[in-house]
């Protein structure tokens with residue numbers, strides 16, 4: 001054998017040994033104790049593709065199900081190139097979320113949070129986070145909703161619904177997204193020129209977390225582009241507006257004024273960039289989350305005539321007992337006369353799982369977590385690993401919710417409806433618990449109120465909802481010969497992930513006009 005062959009074989013053997021060693025290290029990561037069982041998949045990509053595979057709306061992700069069957073409720077994997085422990089255990093989930101800042105810190109994949117910039121509250125911890133949350137609640141807390149938001153929310157919802165009723169069909173997600181930015185933007189910044197306001201609203205509406213969630217590659221790229229552009233343009237507009245307001249010294253009764261006051265307080269923990277980012281982020285998240293939650297609630301109600309009948313009964317009773325017949329929904333009505341509505345909202349949020357997973361980074365090494373229903377002394381997760389909390393598995397567990405895929409608001413009868421628990425974590429838990437939960441509940445309630453008391457409606461049949469687990473739900477258009485659009489419109493519709501799935505066909509019943517509404 002020539003020397004060249006000999007050297008060549010050695011090099012190949014060396015490369016094979018190196019790769020095998022690297023692969024072994026990849027598959028068996030180091031820990032100071034015992035890691036949860038699991039597999040890390042292929043080097044670099046891990047098990048990302050399996051994890052993100054779309055699946056039916058009425059099933060738990062096959063990836064998660066397979067892993068749970070094999071390894072139990074806590075397992076290790078690698079997703080998006082990051083060493084990850086997945087928790088589907090309700091006690092562990094709650095423990096993790098409650099130990100924010102001590103053992104864990106919020107750490108979403110860069111792609112999800114980076115568009116909002118480094119000043120976003122997603123990157124803030126400890127006292128600064130607490131302070132920002134406090135400022136957010138001055139806009140989204142019950143007191144402000146009751147005093148300043150509910151009246152316009154009601155008026156604008158009525159107006160938008162009435163305009164939509166003039167069309168044959170409309171898209172609930174888009175309609176709610178638009179009506180939220182229409183009534184909320186003037187509360188946030190009250191003195192905008194109409195053209196500036198509509199440009200800003202366009203940016204709020206263009207923002208969506210869906211680009212990260214969608215399984216369609218083209219729409220993911222388009223969604224990312226739209227979101228990045230909306231953030232860049234919107235944030236710059238916000239900066240200019242902020243600077244103008246600051247120099248003008250004029251006083252207005254809006255959220256921008258509140259933030260300016262906070263900024264000027266002695267020892268304020270936030271700066272101008274944080275505030276600008278906060279205002280922009282709150283407006284974007286509000287429309288993105290609430291519009292999806294509302295359209296899913298409308299979808300479930302449309303599909304369940306018994307639920308619709310009970311909902312109508314509750315809201316007709318509210319109308320009948322209302323003293324001011326011209327007035328809209330009052331805070332009293334919302335808080336004390338909408339028990340069934342809240343049961344519907346809870347059930348809808350449980351099934352939808354808008355936030356199917358929450359990400360935390362382990363910040364303290366040698367952290368040991370215990371799983372109540374497996375008999376092991378506990379697992380040690382090294383610092384730097386991500387822990388992915390998946391409450392959606394608990395929400396769809398048949399041992400906790402009988403027939404979990406059935407939409408049954410009555411299962412909430414007699415239960416506490418407004419607070420979360422380890423079995424109902426749709427708004428998260430601990431210090432990072434959702435700041436906008438009350439806003440979302442109020443908007444969904446008001447939308448349902450006007451929808452069921454004023455219109456007959458049915459769900460458009462040409463779409464279905466699927467889950468793409470990185471997110472949770474996106475839509476696929478299904479063929480329906482009567483309603484299917486012309487060929488050139490198909491591509492446009494399939495790209496509008498949230499658009500077509502929850503479209504509603506409405507008919508006005510109060511006036512006797514029978515109108516079909518169109519997209």
Ligand code: HEM
Pocket residue numbers: 106121133136140281282283285286287289290293349354355358359425426427428429431432433434435436437439440
């Ligand atoms: C039905 C609609 C909504 C759902 C299901 C939802 C869900 C959640 C969840 C699960 C979290 C916790 C995330 C984590 O711990 O990693 C969260 C946090 C948050 N949500 Fe919502 N949300 C909704 C509506 C809203 C609205 C309307 C707003 C208004 C701006 C909002 C603002 C926030 C904020 C600011 C946080 C972060 C809180 C913090 O870091 O302390 N959410 N939301």
